[in-house]
Amino acid sequence: xxxxxxxxxxxxxxxxxxxxxxxxxxxxxxxxxxxxxxxxxxxxxxxxxxxxxxxxxxxxxxxxxxxxxxxxxxxxxxxxxxxxxxxxxxxxxxxxxxxxxxxxxxxxxxxxxxxxxxxxxxxxxxxxxxxxxxxxx
Numbered sequence: 655x656x657x658x659x660x661x662x663x664x665x666x667x668x669x670x671x672x673x674x675x676x677x678x679x680x681x682x683x684x685x686x687x688x689x690x691x692x693x694x695x696x697x698x699x700x701x702x703x704x705x706x707x708x709x710x711x712x713x714x715x716x717x718x719x720x721x722x723x724x725x726x727x728x729x730x731x732x733x734x735x736x737x738x739x740x741x742x743x744x745x746x747x748x749x750x751x752x753x754x755x756x757x758x759x760x761x762x763x764x765x766x767x768x769x770x771x772x773x774x775x776x777x778x779x780x781x782x783x784x785x786x787x788x789x790x791x
Contacts, residue, residue, distance in 0.1 A: 722746060728782025735771060735779055749789040755780055 716722040720733040721742030736745050739762075750758070759780060762768040770776065785791070 716746070724786040726782060726786055728778040728785075731771075731775055732779045732782045735769075735775070739766070739768060745783075745787065748783075748787050750787075751790055752784045752788050755783050755788065 716724045717729060720729050721737060723729045723733055723742055723745065732745070733742065736742070748755075748758075759776070763770045771779075
């Protein structure tokens with residue numbers, strides 16, 4: 655409730671300042687608002703990892719069958735596990751540490767109600783994410 659009131663007040667202030675609702679919405683978009691923050695800067699805030707800087711690897715096209723995820727062992731498992739809740743674009747833009755992938759997984763299971771697969775599938779997916787979408791590589 656508090657976040658909604660803050661968001662509403664911020665949009666109203668931006669509109670009153672003459673920036674217009676479209677610009678106001680852009681300023682409240684978490685993808686825009688967090689641009690430039692270091693990925694994983696606060697391990698307790700999963701939103702800090704939403705956007706990290708792009709590099710040449712981010713522009714490479716992945717496997718279209720799996721939403722553009724990079725080819726590799728675990729791409730299929732990752733696709734089906736993760737797209738039950740969000741798009742592959744959310745996955746592909748992450749450039750976080752290996753430790754942060756583990757923390758993010760736990761947060762999704764514990765706080766967001768993500769289905770936890772068996773240990774073998776969990777390991778396949780986390781290995782895939784760390785191999786293909788880690789800031790450490």
